[in-house]
Amino acid sequence: MAKVARMYHERGLRQSEIAAELHISQPRVSRLLKRAVELGVVRITISVPSGVHTDLEDALEARFGLAEAVVTDTGSSDADDEGSVERALGAAAAVYLETTLIGGDSIGISSWSSTLLAAVEAMRPSTGQVVEEVVQLVGGVGDPRVQVEATRLLSSFASATGATPVFLPAPGLLGSSQARESLMGDPSVTQVTAHWAALTTALVGIGTLDPSPLLRSSGNGISDADQDQLRTLGAVGDVCLRFFDAEGVPVASGLDERVIGVSAADLRRIPRRIAVAGGVRKVSAIRGALRGGWANVLVTDVTAAQVLLGG
Incomplete structure (x- = not known):
């Protein structure tokens, strides 16, 4: 032996x-x-390199029933340095996507996420087509000075993966339910929403009650009155402007009836749902999203992972 x-x-x-x-x-x-x-004649040991956090990844997968977790260092000693978190998450998500997108996917992507933009811009162009099409999940029209970011997100992802981009020519949030109902029936919108049922993967950010700077400046931000109502209803975060409480249960509010975007039910029917989110400020929102099944793959940072596992 x-x-x-x-x-x-x-x-x-x-x-x-x-x-x-x-x-x-x-x-x-x-x-x-x-x-x-x-019998112990042979003992196998694994030496994990610095910066690799398989223990945290395994624990997150077990705690929240995730298909996969990716945990990365931020490169900053300040856990509240959102710029460092965003860059680290973008780099980690880019590597994950380059590794796991191997062809045949139809991907839905949310429009107003600076973290996703960082991820897409960090991706290296593939040598062939690894994604069939990429479709906006939330309206990408807004303030012209900011709309370019939503357009760049989709265009850059399509360029890196060889996908056909499908833009949603509408704002993410309208002023009334009547306006939304009218626009959702417009052929220019219905020809995009028809793609949602065939999506195999969703790539999304996780938001908090306080809109991100990108979303706020786009003109699709949540008003103070809407925030107050959502807070009263127990909302802690959102995915694609669909808000949920601490257990991940969708929160029914008037805001839902004004969103031009994929519904909560349709989003959670997509087989692979990749969320890229981190930072201490977002922990409650991330926890709620994971508990509610809004994502089954998570890319996050070390500090957020440790807090998620401790709570």
Whole structure:
């Protein structure tokens, strides 16, 4: 047993070579190697490189039933440095997407997320088409000075993956439910929303009650009155402007009837839902999103992961 183990692990011989040299069968070599591990003759240790957090990733997957978690360092000693968090999350998400997008996907992407923009801009162009199409999940029309960011998000992702971009030519939030109902029936919108049922993956950010600077400046931000109502109803965060409480249960408010975007039910039917979000400020929103099944893949930072697991 020890001889076989040394030949395999130290000399690097294949099992077939060991069998030939010792004049025993290859199945016996395999059994001896397995037995060597069971009896402690061979001890396998894994040395995790600095900056790799598989322990936190495994714990997040177990705690929240995730298909996968990716935890990254921010490179800053200040846990509240949102710029560092955003850059780190963008880089980690870019690597994850480059690794796991292997062809045939139809992807929905939210429009107003600076973290997703950082991720997409960090992606290296693929050598072939790895995504069929990328579709906006929330209206991407807003203040002309800011709308370019929503357009760049979709265009850059399409360019990096070879996907066909499908833009949603509407604001994310309208002033009344009547205006939304009218616009949702417009052919220019329905030809986009028809793509949502066939999506295999969603790439989204997780927001808090206080709109992000990008969303606020786009003209699609939530008013103070709407924020007060959502807060009263127990909302802690949103995905694609669909708000939920601390347990991830959708919060029914008048705001829902004014959003031009994928519904909560349709979003959560998409098989793979990748959320890129981190920072201490967003922990309550991230926890609610995970509890409610809004995402089944999470890209986050070390500090957020530790707080999520401690609460």
